Amino acid sequence: MIRIKNEKQIDGIRKSCKALARLYQALIPRVREGISTGELDKFCVDFIKSIGGIPAWYSQNFPGAACISVNDEVIHGIPSAKRIIKNGDFVSIDIGIDLGGYISDSAVTVPVGPVSPEKQKLLSVTADCLKAGIEACRAGNRISDISRAVFDIADAAGFGVVHEYCGHGVGLKVHEDPQIPNVPSRGGPNPRIVPGMVLAIEPMINMGTGDVDLLDDDWTVVTADGSVSCHMEHTVAVFPDHTEVLTVLNPGEA
Template structure:
């Protein structure tokens, strides 16, 4: 069931999203060569607690971290580790959720660590642009699959793999809600009408190579089958009758 949010609920979700946007600004100052993904996780957890929130992902179905820290060829759900030290030229996708006063926010951003090569920079820029194309297609009166269609039509000419095994989702009153939002088109499943009151987390995951993935033995870490680099960008958005608002920005 898709839960439509009222104005009070959207305002609560908005506050959670603003806190999350501030956290990403904070992390941008710390993500440099030499830092571990565990240290990034600690910085995020301390920031969330300081602002009276809770890390939405910690303990969710047993996940051990406060954030998902996905380096280079990890698509999503990377587990923070003291042994994983970032180096010049790496990329790291940070996927984070916050619960604030029982309202959930969700955002992901793939950071460049120092200087990255041209091809990697293009992957990041194009994946972020794919997210914005998806957001532009998420308007009242449209259909959920319009989002994946916008993402696919932009990304496909570059020859990248659009991850289809995982997708975006509803959010706001829980970590994951209906509807599921495929990033690829065409796709299987329901294609509900986009309505005012929907709060959605859009999150294209784009691989430099194949779209096919594998889940490692830790039951969390997701990687492309060919070991190619992967980028992940996400925003939480709210649908209104006359506009779509990106909530996870300052």
């Protein structure tokens, strides 16, 4: 069932999302050579606790406040003191905050030091996919319009689009209906986008195949061919005349 949020609920989700945007603002400069993914996760835990929040992934029994996926890891990478970031790495970070029962969800991919032109292209194309998906997320459109917008850009660039995992509704729980595939579906639910929806749009784009495998830890998802992956995500709220990106800081916000 799709949960349509009222004004009070959207305001609560917005506050959680702005807190998450501030966390990323402080975290991204710390993603550098020599730091461990465990240290990055501890920073996230400390930040979230300092604002009175709870890491949203704890409710999913994930062993960290942040999913930190490096290079061929697509999503759900487990933070570890033993995983040390190196120059040239692609570090995808996915974080959610439960702030007073309101859930935010956003992901970024951070290139560490100089990276190859191919990785730079993947980063740029994934950003374009996210922007296009958000632009397609308008009242009156359908979920498949988001999927098509994401897929067409990535496919035209020659990249693989992950089809086994997808975006989703969010706000009162970590994962809500509807599912938002990044690949257009030939069947299944395709609800119309209506005001009051709060959605997490998250392209997962691979340099090679769109196929993925699950590691033995039952969390970490990797590309099937070992190619590098890029993951970006925003939480958005749909209104009758516009769609608001909640997980960004606007000018003047701190």
